Amino acid sequence: MMKKxxxxxxxxxxxxxxxxxxxxxxxxxxxxxxGFELTKEYRWFVNQYKxxxxxxxxxxxxxxxxxxxxxxxxxxxxxxxxAYFVKDEYGAYAIAPIVLDITDAMRTKLYGADEGETYxxxxxxxxxxxxxxxxxxxxxxxEGVDFCYEDGxxxxxxxxxxxxxxxxxxxxxxxxxxxxxxxxxxxxxxxxEVRRGDVVEAGDMIGKEGNxxxxxxxxxxxxxxxxxxxxxxxxxxxxxxxxxxxIMQEALGVAESGRQPVxxxxxxxxxxxxEQAEAAAKAEAxxxxxxxxNAELEELDIVDELPGTQAGYGxxxxxPAAEATPVPEATLPPAGA
Numbered sequence: 001m002m003k004k005x006x007x008x009x010x011x012x013x014x015x016x017x018x019x020x021x022x023x024x025x026x027x028x029x030x031x032x033x034x035g036f037e038l039t040k041e042y043r044w045f046v047n048q049y050k051x052x053x054x055x056x057x058x059x060x061x062x063x064x065x066x067x068x069x070x071x072x073x074x075x076x077x078x079x080x081x082x083a084y085f086v087k088d089e090y091g092a093y094a095i096a097p098i099v100l101d102i103t104d105a106m107r108t109k110l111y112g113a114d115e116g117e118t119y120x121x122x123x124x125x126x127x128x129x130x131x132x133x134x135x136x137x138x139x140x141x142x143e144g145v146d147f148c149y150e151d152g153x154x155x156x157x158x159x160x161x162x163x164x165x166x167x168x169x170x171x172x173x174x175x176x177x178x179x180x181x182x183x184x185x186x187x188x189x190x191x192x193e194v195r196r197g198d199v200v201e202a203g204d205m206i207g208k209e210g211n212x213x214x215x216x217x218x219x220x221x222x223x224x225x226x227x228x229x230x231x232x233x234x235x236x237x238x239x240x241x242x243x244x245x246x247i248m249q250e251a252l253g254v255a256e257s258g259r260q261p262v263x264x265x266x267x268x269x270x271x272x273x274x275e276q277a278e279a280a281a282k283a284e285a286x287x288x289x290x291x292x293x294n295a296e297l298e299e300l301d302i303v304d305e306l307p308g309t310q311a312g313y314g315x316x317x318x319x320p321a322a323e324a325t326p327v328p329e330a331t332l333p334p335a336g337a
Contacts, residue, residue, distance in 0.1 A: 116149030
């Protein structure tokens with residue numbers, strides 16, 4: 001356990017140092033109205049054909065996103081409103097608690113219960129790949145929010161509306177909400193229950209979680225302004241979909257929970273505290289076990305006298321045998337009989 005904790009902490013530290021090194025190469029730092037710094041830097045992006053291509057993008061650096069797969073620290077597109085980020089005392093970014101509240105509400109509506117978890121967030125650069133020159137890049141920006149529960153889990157419409165698409169090579173279900181003038185797209189669905197032209201209410205079943213067009217079962221939820229039938233291209237460096245958080249917060253009635261933001265520094269501190277607690281619990285258990293052994297030894301009765309021996313440990317002189325009782329002569333048979 002100790003080695004595992006140290007490995008996690010070392011990985012976090014290396015990634016922090018790596019992202020800091022990227023920031024030092026920045027061409028320009030842009031400060032937003034709310035005081036957040038965006039790094040504009042020449043980044044490397046690797047497409048699906050492993051061809052390195054250079055892009056100049058503006059993004060939030062060193063962002064820790066809770067429940068986001070293997071990425072730990074990733075940049076987020078600068079088009080994500082800065083109200084959805086927070087910064088800790090070390091200057092590290094994290095997803096704002098309100099985003100966790102909204103995505104939790106979306107996930108609960110999608111699965112009909114508080115199940116599964118959030119894998120990727122809106123505007124997050126993902127699929128970290130090493131280029132031919134040894135630099136690390138990201139294959140594209142994430143256009144929606146990924147949720148994952150289990151293969152075959154029922155999926156329910158988060159917002160009601162008209163079905164504009166019901167199945168394709170990516171397992172897409174598109175629901176147009178006239179109330180908000182947006183289309184919510186669900187990707188990788190299987191066993192789709194609706195047909196184009198149907199009208200569904202929020203909470204109606206639309207299909208099941210699957211892996212159609214993906215490598216594993218999960219559900220990509222994306223929002224686009226207006227009426228649409230398809231999602232945006234994933235492997236690109238430009239965020240084109242609509243930020244789902246304002247509309248989803250209004251539609252689902254999400255109030256800020258007041259939870260604390262989860263940053264990389266907070267995760268590292270939690271790992272240290274967990275390690276210390278485990279070490280203390282182990283020491284307490286060992287002490288208790290030793291105390292129980294000592295108590296058992298004190299309760300043992302030591303036999304210091306053996307039967308048929310004198311007092312001591314059985315090494316004394318042998319106890320003399322009792323003399324035979326003489327038989328009276330009167331009872332002896334006559335001589336020569």
